[in-house]
Amino acid sequence: MSDIKEIPFPNGNKAKLITTTADAAADEILSSLNIEKPKALILIFGGASGLDESLKPRILQLFSRSIARAAIKTGAVIMDGGTKAGIMEIMGQAVADQGRKSILLGVAPSGKVTYPEGPAEGSIENGAPLDPDHSHFVLVESEEWGGETEMMFKLAKSLSDKIPVVSILANGGEISKKEVLLSVRQGWPLIVIEGTGGLADDISRILKEKIRIKESQMAEIIEEGNICLFQLDGEVKEFKDMILKQLRINPTLKLAWERFALYDTNAVSQQKSFYIIQKTILRLGVIATLLALALTQLNLLGWITPDSLIETAFRTIIIIVPITISILFAASNKFKEGNKWVMLRASAETIKRAIFCYRTHTEINPNNNDTKVSPEAKLASKVESVSRQLMQTDVNMAGLKPYDGPIPPKMYGAAEKDDGFSSLTPDDYITIRLEDQLNYYQLKTNTLEKQLKFWQWSIYILGGLGTFLAAINHELWIALTTAAVGAIITFLEYRQVEFTLIKYNQTATDLSNTKAWWAALSADEKEKSENINKLVIYTEKVLKSELGGWIQQMENTLAGLKPKHDEGLNKSNQITKNDQ
Numbered sequence: 001m002s003d004i005k006e007i008p009f010p011n012g013n014k015a016k017l018i019t020t021t022a023d024a025a026a027d028e029i030l031s032s033l034n035i036e037k038p039k040a041l042i043l044i045f046g047g048a049s050g051l052d053e054s055l056k057p058r059i060l061q062l063f064s065r066s067i068a069r070a071a072i073k074t075g076a077v078i079m080d081g082g083t084k085a086g087i088m089e090i091m092g093q094a095v096a097d098q099g100r101k102s103i104l105l106g107v108a109p110s111g112k113v114t115y116p117e118g119p120a121e122g123s124i125e126n127g128a129p130l131d132p133d134h135s136h137f138v139l140v141e142s143e144e145w146g147g148e149t150e151m152m153f154k155l156a157k158s159l160s161d162k163i164p165v166v167s168i169l170a171n172g173g174e175i176s177k178k179e180v181l182l183s184v185r186q187g188w189p190l191i192v193i194e195g196t197g198g199l200a201d202d203i204s205r206i207l208k209e210k211i212r213i214k215e216s217q218m219a220e221i222i223e224e225g226n227i228c229l230f231q232l233d234g235e236v237k238e239f240k241d242m243i244l245k246q247l248r249i250n251p252t253l254k255l256a257w258e259r260f261a262l263y264d265t266n267a268v269s270q271q272k273s274f275y276i277i278q279k280t281i282l283r284l285g286v287i288a289t290l291l292a293l294a295l296t297q298l299n300l301l302g303w304i305t306p307d308s309l310i311e312t313a314f315r316t317i318i319i320i321v322p323i324t325i326s327i328l329f330a331a332s333n334k335f336k337e338g339n340k341w342v343m344l345r346a347s348a349e350t351i352k353r354a355i356f357c358y359r360t361h362t363e364i365n366p367n368n369n370d371t372k373v374s375p376e377a378k379l380a381s382k383v384e385s386v387s388r389q390l391m392q393t394d395v396n397m398a399g400l401k402p403y404d405g406p407i408p409p410k411m412y413g414a415a416e417k418d419d420g421f422s423s424l425t426p427d428d429y430i431t432i433r434l435e436d437q438l439n440y441y442q443l444k445t446n447t448l449e450k451q452l453k454f455w456q457w458s459i460y461i462l463g464g465l466g467t468f469l470a471a472i473n474h475e476l477w478i479a480l481t482t483a484a485v486g487a488i489i490t491f492l493e494y495r496q497v498e499f500t501l502i503k504y505n506q507t508a509t510d511l512s513n514t515k516a517w518w519a520a521l522s523a524d525e526k527e528k529s530e531n532i533n534k535l536v537i538y539t540e541k542v543l544k545s546e547l548g549g550w551i552q553q554m555e556n557t558l559a560g561l562k563p564k565h566d567e568g569l570n571k572s573n574q575i576t577k578n579d580q
Contacts, residue, residue, distance in 0.1 A: 082106015
């Protein structure tokens with residue numbers, strides 16, 4: 001990678017230029033050019049030649065009043081081929097018309113361009129001068145047009161992390177087709193300007209006439225692309241609004257993430273409250289047994305006298321502890337943190353599944369064949385349905401704490417690298433969703449196994465201790481080991497350690513099998529929409545099944561907690577009565 005140059009163009013504009021190899025790191029190039037993280041990215045694809053001269057004034061008007069202004073409004077970086085030819089030259093003029101307030105980055109092959117203080121204009125066969133209105137250039141070491149495409153997309157991917165991206169096509173040929181295809185594979189929306197000729201008109205015609213395409217690249221663009229058509233003679237404001245819509249966060253998707261975050265945050269809060277109360281009840285149950293046994297033992301040894309201050313203190317505490325347990329259990333039964341936690345978690349995960357189906361363009365409800373309903377409307381309907389059902393549960397009696405964190409909220413693993421709004425390619429989905437959940441389940445199974453072994457060993461040791469106490473004629477204290485074992489068993493039940501370990505292993509296996517199935521597909525098979533849908537739908541069904549099993553098991557556990565607490569209290573009270 002060469003040093004940064006500043007090119008003085010005859011029009012007074014000075015641009016930064018760097019020459020680099022095709023394998024150079026995009027982040028380093030951008031850092032060298034002092035291009036900071038933008039708020040949005042606009043990619044311009046189009047022909048350098050073959051454009052009807054009579055169309056240039058109209059295209060310039062669209063680019064200047066729509067693309068350039070939209071870039072200023074959103075803080076977007078604009079990226080194109082960088083030469084003084086065709087669509088790139090018009091883009092340069094458009095940015096200049098708006099006062100050069102946006103970064104306009106051109107990426108071109110170094111062996112094909114000329115510029116001031118560089119190769120002289122006309123000295124390169126089939127070459128072209130760099131456009132004088134661009135602000136930055138990256139020249140890739142290549143002697144062929146198209147040799148810069150790989151670097152262009154490396155730079156675009158680096159810039160596009162967690163920001164909206166839109167691609168715009170006007171005219172265009174074979175190189176533009178490759179650029180459009182790579183953009184579609186990234187899941188970036190594409191605006192095609194009809195009436196500009198070349199590739200743009202080919203795509204428009206195929207879409208409108210529903211022509212079956214055999215050529216693989218064009219077929220993939222048509223079938224997989226999120227394409228919007230705009231007539232060249234359409235309203236300038238309409239074109240600008242179309243661009244801004246793509247560069248703004250999808251309001252429906254934003255609402256879905258906000259609802260997920262609200263339910264997720266409150267589920268965590270209710271879970272903590274539930275665990276604190278249940279742990280306190282179990283500990284107090286063991287403590288009540290310990291105090292009752294200690295009082296009995298002290299009386300037998302004659303270390304305390306009846307009605308003494310120590311005995312009174314013991315009996316007072318022994319009375320208070322069961323009362324406290326009863327109060328805590330009554331509060332738990334009344335406020336139902338466990339039920340609220342389960343319902344909130346189920347609702348959050350249901351919305352999350354709907355979000356990923358939406359972002360992969362997979363039908364949320366495969367049985368819904370109403371093509372007149374937009375994906376946004378279907379997502380909004382799902383969120384509304386989940387919220388309405390949630391409010392018919394115990395959650396309706398809770399005050400949900402507002403969520404004021406980032407949208408989407410920070411989540412586990414690979415999802416942290418996700419902006420939450422971009423369309424997802426199959427590979428993106430596997431990384432962000434499938435592998436993210438697979439890593440989670442695999443990590444949790446290791447943790448759960450350690451917990452289960454620890455508590456099972458504790459039960460065995462306590463059981464052995466009880467046998468030992470019986471052997472040395474200390475039968476009185478067997479009740480304490482029994483109470484401790486009972487508390488551990490109850491703890492394992494409401495934490496569902498064993499069931500969760502089994503279910504997590506099954507889910508991890510199913511996800512691994514899905515990943516292996518996808519990896520075994522050929523490149524052509526991976527491009528088929530039915531296989532992409534199968535990948536998403538099966539993954540989401542696996543996750544839904546795991547959640548459904550957990551919910552059912554948790555509901556059964558919650559229903560069985562009261563008898564266990566009552567049993568523990570009765571044992572403690574019986575020990576105290578026997579002592580009396």
